[in-house]
Amino acid sequence: MPASPIRRLTPFADDAKKRGVHVYHLNIGQPDIETPPEMRDRLKAIQEKVLAYSPSNGTPGFVDALLGYYGRTGFALERDQVLATTGGSEAILFAMFAVANEGDDVLVVEPFYTNYSAFATMAGVRLVPITASAENGFHLPGREAFERALTPKTRAVLLCNPGNPTGTVYGRAELDQVARFCRDRNLFLISDEVYREFVYDGLVATSALALPGIEDLVIVVDSLSKRYSACGIRLGCLVTRNEDVYGACFRMAQGRLSPPGIAQAIAVGIGEIPASYTRNVVVEYQKRRDILYEGLGKIPGVFLRKPEGAFYFIARMPVSDSDDFARFLLADFSHEGRTVMVAPAAGFYATPGLGRNEVRIAYVLNCDDLRRSVEVLGAALDAYGTQPAAAASRSASA
Numbered sequence: 519m520p521a522s523p524i525r526r527l528t529p530f531a532d533d534a535k536k537r538g539v540h541v542y543h544l545n546i547g548q549p550d551i552e553t554p555p556e557m558r559d560r561l562k563a564i565q566e567k568v569l570a571y572s573p574s575n576g577t578p579g580f581v582d583a584l585l586g587y588y589g590r591t592g593f594a595l596e597r598d599q600v601l602a603t604t605g606g607s608e609a610i611l612f613a614m615f616a617v618a619n620e621g622d623d624v625l626v627v628e629p630f631y632t633n634y635s636a637f638a639t640m641a642g643v644r645l646v647p648i649t650a651s652a653e654n655g656f657h658l659p660g661r662e663a664f665e666r667a668l669t670p671k672t673r674a675v676l677l678c679n680p681g682n683p684t685g686t687v688y689g690r691a692e693l694d695q696v697a698r699f700c701r702d703r704n705l706f707l708i709s710d711e712v713y714r715e716f717v718y719d720g721l722v723a724t725s726a727l728a729l730p731g732i733e734d735l736v737i738v739v740d741s742l743s744k745r746y747s748a749c750g751i752r753l754g755c756l757v758t759r760n761e762d763v764y765g766a767c768f769r770m771a772q773g774r775l776s777p778p779g780i781a782q783a784i785a786v787g788i789g790e791i792p793a794s795y796t797r798n799v800v801v802e803y804q805k806r807r808d809i810l811y812e813g814l815g816k817i818p819g820v821f822l823r824k825p826e827g828a829f830y831f832i833a834r835m836p837v838s839d840s841d842d843f844a845r846f847l848l849a850d851f852s853h854e855g856r857t858v859m860v861a862p863a864a865g866f867y868a869t870p871g872l873g874r875n876e877v878r879i880a881y882v883l884n885c886d887d888l889r890r891s892v893e894v895l896g897a898a899l900d901a902y903g904t905q906p907a908a909a910a911s912r913s914a915s916a
C-alpha cells in the first residue's frame with residue numbers, strides 16, 4: 519500500500535507545532551466552513567436506545583434525501599440507482615471492484631486524487647495515467663492520448679470533475695469526447711463528482727449523468743463531505759443506471775453490512791438546507807481562490823493557471839524537489855512564528871518523476887490566514903533558494 523502523500527509529512531508538522539510554530543494547513547481538504555444547522559441539530563436530537571445496523575443500501579430516509587438532491591440537480595433517479603456508501607471513498611472502491619477484475623486496467627487523467635492509487639491497489643487494478651498539462655490548465659488531452667493508453671485489459675476511465683487536485687472543470691465538449699471514447703471502446707466511466715457545486719466565475723459542472731448515449735456505462739461517485747462541510751459524517755453514494763453494476767455494488771454493500779446509522783439520521787437533514795447555504799459557501803471559496811491566485815502569481819517562479827472549481831490547485835514552484843521543500847517548510851523554516859504545510863505533488867501522478875516541482879494547495883482556511891500563508895510561502899522560497907547545501911544534506915539523509 520502506498521503511504522498517503524497528503525498525510526505523510528504530518529510528523530514534521532506535529533514537531534513544528536511542539537516548537538511553538540503555527541502551521542497553516544494548505545495540504546488537506548478539511549474545510550473550516552460550518553456544517554449546516556439542519557444537520558447539526560439532528561445530531562443533538564438523536565434519542566435511539568440501540569444504535570442498530572441500517573439497510574445495506576442506506577436508510578429509506580437517507581435514500582429519499584439523496585433522490586431529492588438529485589431531483590433538484592436535474593436528475594430523476596430511481597431508488598435502485600443510488601446506493602448509500604461510507605463516504606465517496608467507499609463508492610470509488612465499490613466502483614473499481616465492480617468494473618474490473620484483478621489485473622485489469624483503469625485509465626486515469628493525472629495529476630489525480632492520490633487516494634485513487636490506494637483504492638486501485640486494494641482492488642488489484644492498475645491505474646494507467648494519461649497526463650494533463652499545467653500549461654493547458656490540466657484540461658483533458660485529446661482522444662489520441664486516450665487511444666494510446668488503451669490496453670486489452672482496460673475496463674474504465676476514471677475522471678474527477680471538478681478536479682482534485684487541479685481545480686479544473688471540464689467543459690461539455692471535453693466530456694462528450696470522453697463519452698464517445700467510452701461508448702466506442704465499451705468502457706465504464708467512473709465520474710467522481712464530490713465537488714459538483716464548487717465552480718467559480720459562473721461556470722457549471724456537467725455531470726456524467728447528463729451525457730447521452732452512455733447511460734449504462736456511467737458510475738457517479740458522490741459525497742456529503744465537501745458539499746455540506748461534513749467530512750466526518752462518512753457518507754456518500756454511488757449512482758448507476760446499470761442494473762448489473764448496482765447489483766454487484768449492492769452485494770458488496772451487504773458484505774460490509776451498512777453505512778453508519780447515526781450519520782444517516784443526521785444526513786436526512788440535507789433536504790432542508792436552503793440553496794443559499796451552498797451559494798454562500800461557493801462565494802467564500804471563490805474569494806479564497808482569488809487571494810491565493812493573485813498572491814502566488816506575484817511570487818517569482820511560481821506558475822499556475824486560474825483554478826475553476828473544487829478548492830485545490832497544483833502550483834509549480836521554483837524548486838527541483840517539492841518533497842524536500844515541503845519538509846523544509848515544516849522542519850527548518852518559520853516566518854514570524856508561522857509556516858505552511860503543502861502536499862508535494864509527485865504523489866498525485868502515476869508517472870514516475872512527474873510533479874517533482876509542483877505542490878498541491880487546498881484553500882480551506884479563512885481569507886486572513888490565506889494572505890499570511892502566501893506571505894510565508896514567499897519568504898520560504900527566498901530562504902530555501904539560498905540554502906542549497908542544507909537541501910542537499912536533507913535529501914541525503916531522507
Ligand SMILES: Cc1ncc(COP(=O)(O)O)c(C=O)c1O
Nearest residue numbers: 605606607631682712741743754
Ligand atoms: C476527489 C475526491 N473524491 C473522493 C473523496 C473522498 O471523500 P469522502 O470523504 O466522501 O470519502 C475526496 C476527499 O477528499 C476527494 O477529494
